[in-house]
Amino acid sequence: MTRKIASALFIMLIFSVLGLSQEYNPSEAKLKVIKLTDKIYKLQCVSGTYVNTLASVGKDGILLVDTGYPQTGDLLKREVKKLGNGKIRIVVNTHEHSDHISGNVEFADEAVIIAHERVRRAYGGEYFALKAFHRPGIPQVVFKSNLTIFYNGEEIWLKHYPGGHTLGDIAVYFTKSKIAFVGDMVFADCFPGADIARGGDLKLCLENVQKIIDDYPKDTIFVNGHGPDYSTEDLKEYLGVGRTTQRLIEDKFKKGKTAEEILKSGLLVRWKKWSEGVVSNEEWIACVYQQYLKDSGRLETSVCKPLTEAIVKGGIKNAVQLYKQLRQDEPDKYNFAEDQLNILGYQLLNRNTVKAAIEIFKLNVEAYPESGNVYDSLAEAYMKEGNKEMAIKFYLKSLEKDPNNENARGMLNQLGIKKDNV
Numbered sequence: 520m521t522r523k524i525a526s527a528l529f530i531m532l533i534f535s536v537l538g539l540s541q542e543y544n545p546s547e548a549k550l551k552v553i554k555l556t557d558k559i560y561k562l563q564c565v566s567g568t569y570v571n572t573l574a575s576v577g578k579d580g581i582l583l584v585d586t587g588y589p590q591t592g593d594l595l596k597r598e599v600k601k602l603g604n605g606k607i608r609i610v611v612n613t614h615e616h617s618d619h620i621s622g623n624v625e626f627a628d629e630a631v632i633i634a635h636e637r638v639r640r641a642y643g644g645e646y647f648a649l650k651a652f653h654r655p656g657i658p659q660v661v662f663k664s665n666l667t668i669f670y671n672g673e674e675i676w677l678k679h680y681p682g683g684h685t686l687g688d689i690a691v692y693f694t695k696s697k698i699a700f701v702g703d704m705v706f707a708d709c710f711p712g713a714d715i716a717r718g719g720d721l722k723l724c725l726e727n728v729q730k731i732i733d734d735y736p737k738d739t740i741f742v743n744g745h746g747p748d749y750s751t752e753d754l755k756e757y758l759g760v761g762r763t764t765q766r767l768i769e770d771k772f773k774k775g776k777t778a779e780e781i782l783k784s785g786l787l788v789r790w791k792k793w794s795e796g797v798v799s800n801e802e803w804i805a806c807v808y809q810q811y812l813k814d815s816g817r818l819e820t821s822v823c824k825p826l827t828e829a830i831v832k833g834g835i836k837n838a839v840q841l842y843k844q845l846r847q848d849e850p851d852k853y854n855f856a857e858d859q860l861n862i863l864g865y866q867l868l869n870r871n872t873v874k875a876a877i878e879i880f881k882l883n884v885e886a887y888p889e890s891g892n893v894y895d896s897l898a899e900a901y902m903k904e905g906n907k908e909m910a911i912k913f914y915l916k917s918l919e920k921d922p923n924n925e926n927a928r929g930m931l932n933q934l935g936i937k938k939d940n941v
Contacts, residue, residue, distance in 0.1 A: 548591040550598050556696050558671055560602055561742055564591035568797075570618050573700045573742055575693065576603035577671030583630070584611045584691050584700045585744070586622030586656075596625045609633065609670065611677065612658060613702030614685045615641035616714075619744060623656025633666070634658035635679055637687030646866045648827035654869075678734070680704060683724035685714045692735060699735050700742045704728065705754065707746025709796030710803035711761045713810070716821065721765065721810040728758045745797050760793055768807040778804050822846075822853040823863045830867075835875040842882055857887045861896055868900055876900045891921025898930070907934055 549565040558577045563569045564587030572595065573584040581603050587595055599607065612620045612634035620642060623632055634642075639658045643651030666677040673695035680688050684703050691700040704727055706712055711728075713719035731741070732754050741749040749757070764787060771781045778801075787793075787800050794800040812818040822845060829838040846855055860883040867876035880897035887893050898913035911934055917927040931937075 548594050550594050555698060559693060559696050559698055562595060564588055564595055566590050571742055571744055574599050575671050579671045580604060580606035580608040582609040582670050583607055585613055585619045586610060586626060588618055589621040592622030592625035595622055611691055612638050614688045627656040631660055632658045633660040635687035635689050636661040636663055644869060647824045648831045649866055652870055680727040680730060682720050683713060683727040684719055686718040690731060697736060697738060698740045698742060701731060703744040705743040706797045707743045707749055710793050710798040712798045712806055715809040715813055721806060725758060725761050728754060760790060764790060765807050768804055769811055772808060772811045778808055819854040821859050822855050823859050826863060835878050839878055839882060857890055864896055868903060873900060873904045889920060891917045891924050895924060895927050911936060
């Protein structure tokens with residue numbers, strides 16, 4: 520199995536944990552409002568794909584569950600206020616991934632933000648040896664297990680389901696309305712997903728779905744992070760698909776098959792419709808493989824672990840030297856996949872250590888010179904530094920390697936290099 524496919528789901532889930540993403544155009548943001556009850560609304564934040572948020576609107580004000588993408592945050596804030604008295608008093612985060620919490624910054628000045636304690640640490644940027652730092656919108660109220668809120672005439676249960684999709688997943692259950700928001704513990708009409716590289720566990724993810732089925736009344740409406748609403752029967756089907764396909768894929772790995780061989784064999788053709796959502800066949804196979812490695816004690820440690828230790832102790836030059844040494848002397852001990860240095864670079868960029876981020880992105884360009892994404896990331900760092908000449912150079916290089924990179928085209932357009940000329 521190649522490192523590329525092994526890290527596919529890791530890239531999808533982790534790259535955006537701390538807003539580690541590319542430039543956004545807020546004008547492309549859209550919002551769809553769906554009324555579920557007389558006081559509960561589902562709001563779909565759309566920016567290419569969509570993410571669900573939920574609002575309770577009543578005499579106490581507005582309680583919002585999740586805040587969506589950074590580029591949809593302002594729109595969400597404006598539109599949700601139109602549903603009630605305009606006072607957004609409470610925001611609840613279901614887990615740490617940024618497509619669900621990056622909008623927090625828009626609500627930090629007026630709402631109390633509540634989440635599991637793990638979400639606060641992740642939102643603050645804790646990353647291996649790099650300590651957390653203050654970011655606007657960080658949760659102010661955290662809990663470890665369960666929390667109850669009495670709001671808008673009903674009891675709202677916040678319940679932690681540990682160790683599955685992420686370490687800090689919670690469900691938010693509105694007891695009178697019989698609506699449970701379960702975040703990404705369920706990917707409706709799609710294969711499941713677990714953030715294994717940062718503590719998640721696929722088996723626990725599926726066990727948590729069973730617990731959700733057991734914990735709430737049979738007539739509960741389950742709103743999830745990205746897909747359509749589910750009934751209890753829908754959840755049972757979802758769980759069955761997850762367990763069956765995981766077992767089939769894992770059996771193939773045990774027999775020595777590679778991910779590419781499993782993908783090409785048509786093993787999952789029976790479940791074709793389940794691969795058309797958030798998690799593709801390739802990503803589902805990659806996730807099962809990561810779990811297989813974890814269970815057998817062979818899951819590789821990210822090279823970012825020793826690199827962040829080197830940065831803290833001796834600075835970026837030490838980290839660059841260490842990376843080259845480890846890649847040469849211990850290539851099988853650590854995960855050197857392309858996304859690893861990319862994530863570290865954005866971690867440094869978020870901390871405004873721009874020169875250090877540039878050095879990490881340059882390392883990634885050396886390691887993966889045929890990837891359009893590594894040049895795009897380096898260009899973004901030069902943009903943040905204010906070096907437009909170098910930014911243009913590497914956005915052009917990114918387009919040369921990946922002509923479909925619309926982010927690079929858009930940035931070049933902003934820099935005065937028109938699309939038609941690229």
